[in-house]
Amino acid sequence: MMTIVLTLFGVAFAAFCVWLTIRIVNRRERWAKWTAAGLLIGLPLLYVGSFGPACWIAAAPRMPGSTDKPRPWMRIYFPIGAIIHHTNSQDRKSVERWVTWGAHQGGRVIVPVDAGGDNWYGFTRE
Secondary structure, rough: OHHHHHHHHHHHHHHHHHHHHHHHHHHOHHHHHHHHHHHHHHHHHHHHHHHHHHHHHHHOOOOOOOOOOOOOHHHHHHHHHHHHHHOOHHHHHHHHHHOOOOOOOOEEEEHHHHHHHEEEEEEOOO
């Protein structure tokens, strides 16, 4: 079900980008240029900015007796997880603070390191 939803969002976004490109090239409309600039700048910022709150939600306490498995929807953040995993420990401290800032005390944040979701990297708030 999730695969179908993500595929539909991807197709709709691609169609919107094609339509917007045609508006820019053929009609040279100013609003279309500003919209394209907003998408090119805004979407990456939104993606990176939503990483911290997504980690906080993923680290929320679970029901008693449930397993501490990684949340499958966190796999969309695997590029950020791979960067965190492969950087120097000094550079990682500020990101680690941001990822665990909104988690409860002792909460464990698990971030994917690869696209397949086979490898995960964990942070614990102390």
